[in-house]
Amino acid sequence: MAWNEPGGGNQHDPWSGGGRRGSSGDRGNDDRGNTGGGGNNGGNNGGNNQGPPDLDEALKKFQQKLNGMLGGNGKRSGGGNGGNGGGSKPRNALALPALVLIVALAIWAAMGFYLVDQSERGVVLRFGEYQGIVDPGLQWNPPLIDDVRMVNVTRVRSVSQTQSMLTRDENIVEVEISAQYQVSNPKDFVLNVRNPALSIENALDSSLRHVVGGTDMIDILTSGREILGSSVASRLQSYLDAYGAGIRLQTINIESTSAPAPVIDAFDDVIRAREDRQRTINEGMAYANAIIPAAQGQAQRIVEQGQGYRESVVAEAQGQANRFNALVGEYRNSPEIMRERMYLDAIEEVFGSTPKVLLDVSENAPLMYLPLDQMRGGQGSSRPANASSSDDEQIDPSVLETLRNTQGSGGTSNNGGIRREGR
Helix, strand or coil, X not given: CCCCCCCCCCCCCCCCCHHXXXXXXXXXXXXXXXXXXXXXXXXXXXXCCCCXXXXXXXXXXXXXXXXXXXXXXXXXXXXXXXXXXXXXXXXXXXXXXXXXXXXXXXHHHHCCEEEECCCEEEEEEECCEEEEEECCEEEECCCCCEEEEEEECCCCEEEEEEEEEECCCCCEEEEEXXXXXXXXXXXXXXXXXXXXXXXXXXXXXXXXXXXXXXCCHHHHHCCCHHHHHHHHHHHHHHXXXXXXXXXXXXXXXXXXXXXXXXXXXXXXXXXXXXXXXXXXXXXXXXXXXXXXXXXXXXXXXXXXXXXXXXXXXXXXXXXXXXXXXXXHHHXXXXXXXXXXXXXXXXXXXXXXXXXXXXXXXXXXXXXXXXXXXXXXXXXXCCCCCCCCHHHCCCCCHHHHHHHHHHHCCCCCCCXXXXXXXXX
């Protein structure tokens, strides 16, 4: 039978010594009205107890101490009628509330510890009034008195919208836009604006409609998207600063701009036509840029040639005038010589450009003439077939008479003659 089996005679635990054996007598004394605790203590003190402590006994001792603190009854004496012993204490009425208050204060103080993350800041409100901002780390605030609201200041939040609105030229355009922002001031973010997300959505819609309403549709659909984004960003940031929302705008992205779905094909055709028009204009400008410099260069060349010709003619005229002035002086000195010289120069100039040959020979001694220069150039056969000797020009008799006089040969008129040679 087990040593602690109820109703059994084996009441010896395996860790107790001989003192446990005498405990049965003590229990008999308990039945006879003696104090049970004294018998057990006597038996335990008398024995050699080397085992682990008894949990039931430790719990009983704690209960006795608690009763003593609360002013309850002490240990009962061994009277047969179960009356109270002479060592009883009166109960203290404030002991239990004080104990409960101490435990409640300990729990309340433990609830005041909290941890602030590295990416967060805590806004402390005491009965709704702003007290300050706590930094990352382990913090303590009195619970139920201070309200700490955590705000993430590093996370990038985003909001996007797709709206249909009128442009300046009274067309409808659909714009899809998104905005990214961060919290720059936790106090303003928590206290100044009740719903920051809704506020930034409304501000984004207002700024977008204001900018689109002042822009033509073709600019929004083509090359004006970057200008549209920058204008919306500046206006939205001014709205948020006026609200005191504690938000710093990061970027504005114009995701897409398009015409309404029922007319998008027609607008695509218009855009393509505008692109073709612009391409044709660019081609024309390129052709003009290639032709105009060439025409300007040619005009400049003609102008410079005219100026050169003018200068050459003026210089030649001045040279002839100077030559004539020089001849006048010489002519005054010796008129006969200068007259003869001018006459010979004129005859040389006149007959130097004609194929006619004039010879003054005697009739008794004819002179054979061989036109080598004409034969060398192959001009002898270039005469037309219908040409005859009657086409030869007649020489002025005064010229012939002058030639005879200048030769200085004396004789009668029948001693010399003129023979004409043609081509």
